[in-house]
Amino acid sequence: MAANQTHRDDNLLEDIQERLDNLNKSERKVAEAILRDPSAATRYSIAALARAADVSEPTVNRFCRGFSATGFPDFKIRLAQSIATGTPYVGQNIEPDDTVAEFADKIMLSTIANLDKARQALNPKALATAIDYLIQAKQINFFGMGGSASVALDAQHKFFRFNIPVMSYDDALMQRMVAAGCSTGDVIVVISYTGRTLETIDIAQLARANGATVIGITMPDSPLAEACTVVVEVTANEDTEVYMPMASRIIHLTVIDILATGVTLKRGADFLGHLKKIKESLKPTRLPPPQ
Amino acid sequence: MAANQTHRDDNLLEDIQERLDNLNKSERKVAEAILRDPSAATRYSIAALARAADVSEPTVNRFCRGFSATGFPDFKIRLAQSIATGTPYVGQNIEPDDTVAEFADKIMLSTIANLDKARQALNPKALATAIDYLIQAKQINFFGMGGSASVALDAQHKFFRFNIPVMSYDDALMQRMVAAGCSTGDVIVVISYTGRTLETIDIAQLARANGATVIGITMPDSPLAEACTVVVEVTANEDTEVYMPMASRIIHLTVIDILATGVTLKRGADFLGHLKKIKESLKPTRLPPPQ
DNA sequence: AGGGCTTGTAGTAATTTTATGAAAATGATG
DNA sequence: CATCATTTTCATAAAATTACTACAAGCCCT
Numbered sequence: 051m052a053a054n055q056t057h058r059d060d061n062l063l064e065d066i067q068e069r070l071d072n073l074n075k076s077e078r079k080v081a082e083a084i085l086r087d088p089s090a091a092t093r094y095s096i097a098a099l100a101r102a103a104d105v106s107e108p109t110v111n112r113f114c115r116g117f118s119a120t121g122f123p124d125f126k127i128r129l130a131q132s133i134a135t136g137t138p139y140v141g142q143n144i145e146p147d148d149t150v151a152e153f154a155d156k157i158m159l160s161t162i163a164n165l166d167k168a169r170q171a172l173n174p175k176a177l178a179t180a181i182d183y184l185i186q187a188k189q190i191n192f193f194g195m196g197g198s199a200s201v202a203l204d205a206q207h208k209f210f211r212f213n214i215p216v217m218s219y220d221d222a223l224m225q226r227m228v229a230a231g232c233s234t235g236d237v238i239v240v241i242s243y244t245g246r247t248l249e250t251i252d253i254a255q256l257a258r259a260n261g262a263t264v265i266g267i268t269m270p271d272s273p274l275a276e277a278c279t280v281v282v283e284v285t286a287n288e289d290t291e292v293y294m295p296m297a298s299r300i301i302h303l304t305v306i307d308i309l310a311t312g313v314t315l316k317r318g319a320d321f322l323g324h325l326k327k328i329k330e331s332l333k334p335t336r337l338p339p340p341q
Numbered sequence: 342m343a344a345n346q347t348h349r350d351d352n353l354l355e356d357i358q359e360r361l362d363n364l365n366k367s368e369r370k371v372a373e374a375i376l377r378d379p380s381a382a383t384r385y386s387i388a389a390l391a392r393a394a395d396v397s398e399p400t401v402n403r404f405c406r407g408f409s410a411t412g413f414p415d416f417k418i419r420l421a422q423s424i425a426t427g428t429p430y431v432g433q434n435i436e437p438d439d440t441v442a443e444f445a446d447k448i449m450l451s452t453i454a455n456l457d458k459a460r461q462a463l464n465p466k467a468l469a470t471a472i473d474y475l476i477q478a479k480q481i482n483f484f485g486m487g488g489s490a491s492v493a494l495d496a497q498h499k500f501f502r503f504n505i506p507v508m509s510y511d512d513a514l515m516q517r518m519v520a521a522g523c524s525t526g527d528v529i530v531v532i533s534y535t536g537r538t539l540e541t542i543d544i545a546q547l548a549r550a551n552g553a554t555v556i557g558i559t560m561p562d563s564p565l566a567e568a569c570t571v572v573v574e575v576t577a578n579e580d581t582e583v584y585m586p587m588a589s590r591i592i593h594l595t596v597i598d599i600l601a602t603g604v605t606l607k608r609g610a611d612f613l614g615h616l617k618k619i620k621e622s623l624k625p626t627r628l629p630p631p632q
Numbered sequence: 633a634g635g636g637c638t639t640g641t642a643g644t645a646a647t648t649t650t651a652t653g654a655a656a657a658t659g660a661t662g
Numbered sequence: 663c664a665t666c667a668t669t670t671t672c673a674t675a676a677a678a679t680t681a682c683t684a685c686a687a688g689c690c691c692t
Contacts, residue, residue, distance in 0.1 A: 076639060092418050096681055106640045111682065122681060123414065123647090127383050130418045131425035146606060150472065151465035153606065154599045158460035161595050162453050169449035174442035181441065197498055204491035204590065296598075299495065300591055304452050307587075308445045311435065315444065318437050367672065387648060397673045402649065413648065414680090638689070648679070657670070662663105 062125075062132035063088055065117060073116075079103045080113045084129070092130045096122045164287055164297035165304065171285060177305075179280045181312035183263045184209075187237035192218040193225045194241040195250060201241050201267075201302045208310040212317070222249045229253045234261035239309075243286070243298040245272025254278060267305055282309075353416075353423035354379055356408060364407075370394045371404045375420070383421045387413045455577055455588035456595065462576060468596075470571045472603035474554045475500075478528035483509040484516045485532040486541060492532050492558075492593045499601040503608075513540045520544045525552035530600075534577070534589045536563025545569060558596055573600075 066081050073081055083103035084091045091099060100107045114125035144153045184190065190209055194202030199220030206218035219225045226249075232238065238257045242250050245268035254264050254277040266278035275281045282305055286298035357372050364372055374394035375382045382390060391398045405416035435444045475481065481500055485493030490511030497509035510516045517540075523529065529548045533541050536559035545555050545568040557569035566572045573596055577589035 074638065093415070095679080097679095107681075108641090108683085109639065112639090123417075124384075126414075126418060127421045130421040134422035134425040144602065144606070148606065149465070150469040150603060153602060154463055154465055154468055155460065157599050157602060158456060158463070158595060161598070162456050162460075165449060165453050165456070169446060169453075172445055172449070174440070174445055177445055178441040197495075200491040200495035200498065203494055204488075207488055207491065300594060303591060303594070304449060307452070308448050311444060311448060312441060315435070315437060315439065365671070386646085398648080399650085399674090400672060403672090634692100636689105636691090638687105640687075641685090643682105643684085645680105645682070647681080648677105650675105650677070652675090653673095655670105655672080657668105659666105659668080661666085 062117060062128050064132075069117075073113075076103075076105045076109045077113045077116065079105050080110055088129060088133050092126050092133070160287075161297055161300055165301060167287065168284060168301045168304070171283070172305075173283060176280055176282050177308060177312065180265045180282055180309060181316055183237050183265060183280065184239075184309060184313050185316055186235075187214055187263070188235040189215045189232075189237070190217075191228055191232070191236070191238045192216070192241065193228075193238060193250070193253065194218070194220055195222060195225075195247065196220075197296060197299060198241040198243065198302065201299060201306065202239075204303055205239065205241075205306045205310075208306060209313070212313060222253070225250075225253050226256065229257035229262070230260065232257055232260050232262040236262040237265060238262050239265045239267065240274065240278065241302055242266070242268045242272075242274055243284075243296070243302075245269040245274035247274075250274055251277055267302055353408065353419045355423075360408075364404075367394075367396045367400045368404045368407065370396050371401055379420060379424050383417050383424065452588055452591055456592060459575060459577065459592045459595070462574070463596075464574060467571055467573050468599060468603065471556045471573055471600060472607055474528050474556060474571065475530075475600060475604050476607055477526075478505055478554070479526040480506045480523075480528070481508075482519055482523070482527070482529045483507070483532065484519075484529060484541070484544065485509070486511055486513060486516075486538065488587060488590060489532040489534065489593065492590060492597065493530075495594055496530065496532075496597045496601075499597060500604070503604060513544070516541075516544050517547065520548035520551065520553070523548055523551050523553040527553040528556060529553050530556045530558065531565065531569065532593055533557070533559045533563075533565055534575075534587070534593075536560040536565035538565075541565055542568055558593055 063085070066084060070078060070081055070085075080099070080103045083099060094102065096107050096110050100110045103110065111122055114122050117125065117128075119125035119128055144156050148156070192202035192205040192209075194200070194205075199218075202218040202220060206216050209216040217228070219228060229238065236257075238254070240250060240254050245251075245266070251273050254266070254274060258264050258277065258279065263280075264278045266274055266281040267284060268274050268278075268281065269285060270281070270283040275283070284298065284301050284305060286296070286301050354376075357376060361369060361372055361376075371390070371394045374390060385393065387398050387401050391401045394401065402413055405413050408416065408419075410416035410419055435447050439447070483493035483496040483500075485491070490509075493509040493511060497507050500507040508519070510519060520529065527548075529545070531541060531545050536542075536557070542564050545557070545565060549555050549568065549570065554571075555569045557565055557572040558575060559565050559569075559572065560576060561572070561574040566574070575589065575592050575596060577587070577592050
């Protein structure tokens with residue numbers, strides 16, 4: 051019973067953040083005042099916001115219209131929705147003179163924001179397909195190089211509880227060897243942020259050529275994505291900002307969580323289905339139930 | 342900086358629904374008009390809503406005040422937020438018959454919720470101390486066993502860019518050997534969710550006895566926490582629920598992100614501090630400053 | 633110096649809120 | 663059970679706040 055309407059991708063706050071550079075002096079002052087404390091902005095009157103931004107009221111009004119609102123009140127409503135939609139604390143880069151409390155908060159919030167974005171972008175159908183493949187796997191291998199090595203390792207731990215042989219490899223040579231040696235029924239999960247590492251793409255293709263199912267957790271429309279049987283698309287906001295840490299790893303890990311949970315659940319359902327089949331096979335030997 | 346309130350569990354819409362019976366005739370008409378099409382209500386003016394509910398404008402206003410809003414505009418903002426809060430199943434456990442879309446969403450949301458909780462519980466002072474130790478380290482070792490192995494591995498990758506020797510170990514034997522061989526100036530970061538693994542505690546004590554600084558990322562008041570030089574306390578809501586995956590790993594990873602970022606930042610700042618020290622050492626050779 | 637873009641001033645329009653009193657409901661009492 | 667008193671409910675209208683428009687001054691860039 052999902053079906054929460056209202057999820058047109060508004061995200062006014064992000065919009066403001068993005069268009070910050072394309073605004074003229076005064077309107078940028080307005081934008082900055084809003085970003086400084088978005089939730090407070092929803093409580094301001096146009097006069098109060100104008101004062102906070104040190105501009106005139108009509109400037110605020112023009113600013114609102116610039117973001118395709120009919121006026122200030124409409125803008126406030128949209129802003130309020132944008133805040134509640136999850137992505138509350140967008141932006142705010144880490145500054146060299148931030149205190150520990152400040153940048154710790156910023157990292158946490160940006161991670162949260164990224165996760166929420168990933169949540170909205172997640173494709174359940176791809177996940178379902180991936181889970182189906184994983185359930186039927188004779189053997190599962192997780193491939194992750196560099197930064198994704200830890201994700202692969204984590205995946206190995208998570209999938210260990212299922213009674214399937216699971217391994218993870220962070221080494222191109224080993225990966226290639228495994229890919230070369232695999233066959234139909236094997237599943238290989240390739241984790242890569244960019245999806246553009248030549249070696250990785252090559253290995254994925256090799257594995258597929260040998261009949262293995264290749265599940266990719268990577269960037270949409272990347273060469274690696276093309277090479278996979280099924281792709282769970284992940285687009286993280288990798289800030290080029292030096293201080294900003296990789297959010298993609300966190301998202302990848304959470305995707306692994308979802309896959310593992312999916313396998314657990316489906317196995318249960320499968321099991322129930324199995325029981326049902328047995329029961330039904332017994333039916334002919336019994337009398338039909340009363341009524 | 343931090344301090345973003347706003348996430349009191351509003352859910353105005355639910356509130357209205359609940360209090361529907363306790364309202365008098367006219368106010369109920371208002372409530373019904375709003376519930377008939379909540380998102381339309383956010384676009385109405387007080388006059389329009391009054392007409393839609395077939396009551397007078399002050400009635401609408403009184404209604405708004407009844408739901409602890411300062412007035413109609415404030416009410417509309419709250420309503421907009423309530424609608425947009427696309428958080429239908431926060432805190433809900435995963436059910437065996439959830440669709441993929443449903444449980445994927447639940448996992449994401451619960452992870453987000455956990456991160457946010459961790460954010461509020463973070464102790465900046467402990468983080469600052471840990472960062473100080475890490476900067477001064479001659480050598481850093483990350484220890485994580487079982488599920489925390491991937492966190493340790495990730496940490497190794499992150500700290501690689503600093504010019505300090507970094508290693509990670511997921512094996513008790515290797516950890517013990519490293520702990521036995523370390524000396525003053527070495528920093529060991531022990532990552533453990535429970536903080537109650539005997540082996541890990543023992544290793545931490547051994548390392549400290551040899552003069553190493555031991556930073557713990559673990560549960561507060563745990564035996565491991567006692568054994569550390571400084572502890573970054575992490576309390577994740579580890580749902581005992583079978584289907585719920587470990588949120589602690591994600592939090593641990595984010596803590597690592599914070600530490601790595603802190604080291605990057607402080608290196609810059611440290612340089613300034615260094616300069617200051619040199620300056621101060623020169624003070625005695627000068628006359629006291631005027632005033 | 634003049635055209636185009638930006639921004640503020642001042643006045644106007646719209647909207648919300650308060651004040652006030654009338655109508656309805658409740659309840660007590662003869 | 664009728665009647666009056668009291669309270670609650672509600673709408674009209676006026677006041678106050680808030681948002682919008684027109685226009686003019688200012689700035690920047692050839």
